[in-house]
Amino acid sequence: MPRELIDLLWRDHPAAPQGGARGPRAAVTTGAVVDAAATVADAEGLAAVTVRRLGDVLGVSAMSVYTHVNSRDDLLVLMADAAFARMPRPGYGTAGWRTRVRRVAEANLALLNEHPWLLEIDDDRTAFGPGTIAKYDHELHALDPLPLDDVGRDAALTFVLDFVRAAARAQRPDPRADEMPALWGRWSGRLAEYLGDAHQLAQRVGSAAGEAMNAPSSPSHAWSYGLERILDSLTAPGDR
Amino acid sequence: MPRELIDLLWRDHPAAPQGGARGPRAAVTTGAVVDAAATVADAEGLAAVTVRRLGDVLGVSAMSVYTHVNSRDDLLVLMADAAFARMPRPGYGTAGWRTRVRRVAEANLALLNEHPWLLEIDDDRTAFGPGTIAKYDHELHALDPLPLDDVGRDAALTFVLDFVRAAARAQRPDPRADEMPALWGRWSGRLAEYLGDAHQLAQRVGSAAGEAMNAPSSPSHAWSYGLERILDSLTAPGDR
DNA sequence: CATAACCTTGTACGGCGTACAACGTAAGAT
DNA sequence: ATCTTACGTTGTACGCCGTACAAGGTTATG
Numbered sequence: 001m002p003r004e005l006i007d008l009l010w011r012d013h014p015a016a017p018q019g020g021a022r023g024p025r026a027a028v029t030t031g032a033v034v035d036a037a038a039t040v041a042d043a044e045g046l047a048a049v050t051v052r053r054l055g056d057v058l059g060v061s062a063m064s065v066y067t068h069v070n071s072r073d074d075l076l077v078l079m080a081d082a083a084f085a086r087m088p089r090p091g092y093g094t095a096g097w098r099t100r101v102r103r104v105a106e107a108n109l110a111l112l113n114e115h116p117w118l119l120e121i122d123d124d125r126t127a128f129g130p131g132t133i134a135k136y137d138h139e140l141h142a143l144d145p146l147p148l149d150d151v152g153r154d155a156a157l158t159f160v161l162d163f164v165r166a167a168a169r170a171q172r173p174d175p176r177a178d179e180m181p182a183l184w185g186r187w188s189g190r191l192a193e194y195l196g197d198a199h200q201l202a203q204r205v206g207s208a209a210g211e212a213m214n215a216p217s218s219p220s221h222a223w224s225y226g227l228e229r230i231l232d233s234l235t236a237p238g239d240r
Numbered sequence: 241m242p243r244e245l246i247d248l249l250w251r252d253h254p255a256a257p258q259g260g261a262r263g264p265r266a267a268v269t270t271g272a273v274v275d276a277a278a279t280v281a282d283a284e285g286l287a288a289v290t291v292r293r294l295g296d297v298l299g300v301s302a303m304s305v306y307t308h309v310n311s312r313d314d315l316l317v318l319m320a321d322a323a324f325a326r327m328p329r330p331g332y333g334t335a336g337w338r339t340r341v342r343r344v345a346e347a348n349l350a351l352l353n354e355h356p357w358l359l360e361i362d363d364d365r366t367a368f369g370p371g372t373i374a375k376y377d378h379e380l381h382a383l384d385p386l387p388l389d390d391v392g393r394d395a396a397l398t399f400v401l402d403f404v405r406a407a408a409r410a411q412r413p414d415p416r417a418d419e420m421p422a423l424w425g426r427w428s429g430r431l432a433e434y435l436g437d438a439h440q441l442a443q444r445v446g447s448a449a450g451e452a453m454n455a456p457s458s459p460s461h462a463w464s465y466g467l468e469r470i471l472d473s474l475t476a477p478g479d480r
Numbered sequence: 481c482a483t484a485a486c487c488t489t490g491t492a493c494g495g496c497g498t499a500c501a502a503c504g505t506a507a508g509a510t
Numbered sequence: 511a512t513c514t515t516a517c518g519t520t521g522t523a524c525g526c527c528g529t530a531c532a533a534g535g536t537t538a539t540g
Contacts, residue, residue: 002517006427010434023517024505051497061520063498072497124414125423127446128431137442154449155462159469162406170398174364183365187246191368194250202377206367209394222395229399229473242486263486264536291528301489303529312528 002067005074009081009129028058030068034078038115041079045175046117049075073123080121085131087111089138098231100142104157105164105227112168119169146234156234163230167223242307245314249321249369268298270308274318278355281319285415286357289315313363320361325371327351329378338471340382344397345404345467352408359409386474396474403470407463 003017008030010016019026036057037049051072055062069075087107092100112118126132139161143153174180195203212221243257248270250256259266276297277289291312295302309315327347332340352358366372379401383393414420435443452461 004426004430006430006434010430013434015433019518020507020516022505022507022515024519026518050495052495063521064519066498067518122409124416124420128427130434133435133439133442133446136446137439140441140445150445150448151452151461154445154452155465158410158462159466162403162410166402166406169362170402176364180364186244187368190244190246190250193255194246194253194370195373199373199377201380202373205380205390205394206373206376208390212391212394221391222398225395226399233469233473259487260485260538262484262536262538264488266487290526292526303490304488306529307487 002070005070005077005125006128008069008074008078013130026067027060027064028068030078032058033065033068034075034082037075037079038082041117042115046076046120049079049117076121077123077126077129080118080123080126081129081131083111083115083118083131084126084129084135087131087135089134092142092144097143097145097234100145101160101231101234102227104139104142105160105230108161108164109168109171109223112165113171116168116172119165119172159233160230163226167220167226170222171220242310245310245317245365246368248309248314248318253370266307267300267304268308270318271322272298273305273308274315274322277315277319278322281357282355286316286360289319289357316361317363317366317369320358320363320366321369321371323351323355323358323371324366324369324375327371327375329374332382332384337383337385337474340385341400341471341474342467344379344382345400345470348401348404349408349411349463352405353411356408356412359405359412399473400470403466407460407466410462411460 003019007016011030033054036054040049040053040057049072051065052062054065058065069078090103092103095103127136136157139157140153143156146153146156148156176183243259247256251270273294276294280289280293280297289312291305292302294305298305309318330343332343335343376397379397380393383396386393386396388396416423
């Protein structure tokens with residue numbers, strides 16, 4: 001293990017340890033590997049981000065990638081932190097808390113829509129990265145106007161971001177979408193037979209919700225509706 | 241492909257196609273494979289559920305497993321539906337909607353805590369399974385006392401279950417938990433150097449939240465707090 | 481008894497992450 | 511100017527994975 005993950009996360013910081021001076025110049029940098037990985041993930045999903053593939057993309061052998069990243073798991077952490085680092089962080093100006101939090105939610109939704117693979121990265125070590133910390137700080141400040149103690153502030157932010165995460169999950173296109181019509185053709189008849197008239201409420205609501213989701217307009221009523229509910233709840237009184 | 245997934249999902253239904261009469265008796269059943277998979281997943285996580293491993297557990301060759309499940313992806317769908325099918329579904333009696341929804345949320349949290357691997361299964365085809373449909377129907381009925389149309393009812397349930405899912409994710413023990421002390425020992429000094437006095441809010445709130453999470457009591461303030469907020473929001477007026 | 485349908489199995493293929501050792505390269509030490 | 515040392519790069523190999531395929535055994539049906 002050449003350099004620890006924490007030092008790779010902070011590789012752009014002045015205090016970060018540099019590679020030793022001897023030996024040949026590295027053909028690529030850690031940053032280049034991370035960027036290449038993100039590009040592949042954006043285009044073909046996280047599963048396409050393999051070490052051999054990255055080697056190809058970077059014009060380098062597979063094993064050479066390990067000079068810059070330690071392991072694939074570490075790479076995922078670096079990818080996530082880099083994505084967070086790149087998020088725009090406009091100042092909040094004089095906006096009220098509701099607008100501020102709405103902006104935070106919308107920015108996160110946009111990020112997750114752009115990089116759906118972030119939903120698959122679940123590694124606590126990202127919390128130590130500069131991008132993740134900067135994002136956290138910025139988003140905590142959105143709650144400045146609200147009377148929250150430290151723990152409550154963290155809980156409120158988590159509450160909002162979890163909602164966003166679920167919404168992004170729901171909006172993510174099903175990778176099986178193109179098979180679904182054929183599947184439905186083969187299955188719908190059988191399913192009707194199995195179901196009979198049992199679970200009528202589920203049948204009715206399910207088909208209504210299914211149609212609503214495929215409806216051309218209102219791409220996400222659930223989003224705007226849910227977000228307003230979430231915002232409302234932030235001003236609700238404490239436990240009862 | 242011997243039998244379609246939909247028929248495997250409904251394998252206990254009288255109308256489900258049975259295996260042909262000829263040939264030797266199958267050594268195991270689809271149900272046995274699914275149960276074995278769930279047992280392994282409970283004990284060692286979903287990644288330990290491999291086809292070869294299931295063969296071992298069932299005393300059968302790896303390839304023989306494919307007689308009963310078609311593919312590993314299909315198996316995951318069967319596992320999820322079986323878990324949903326086994327959830328207790330007590331009647332709601334005369335309980336008010338708030339109690340009913342709270343019970344639904346608590347039942348789902350308990351399920352996800354018992355079977356954390358459910359969080360990793362994300363296949364829309366589960367929606368066609370008998371367990372999933374029965375669960376859906378039962379949970380929709382929790383909302384009977386509320387004045388919701390079909391689409392709104394589905395949206396409300398999704399809203400609640402997404403919250404539960406996020407809470408279960410947060411409560412899930414980190415598989416890296418045992419490495420963390422050593423990691424922190426090596427990293428905390430460096431992180432402090434990198435951070436300096438930047439992002440002071442994040443530093444303060446982060447450590448407060450971290451301590452609160454490791455606190456012995458109040459295993460999840462976030463859960464009860466968040467759930468009440470979610471419940472409140474279900475009675476809020478519509479969009480504004 | 482022959483046939484056809486079914487289950488089981490071993491082998492094999494192409495993928496994965498990555499350990500390891502050999503080799504080349506360039507800066508510091510002498 | 512040479513030697514030494516640290517480092518980057520590479521090919522090979524190991525043990526996993528899911529699963530395609532073909533061969534062979536087993537049983538009810540014609």
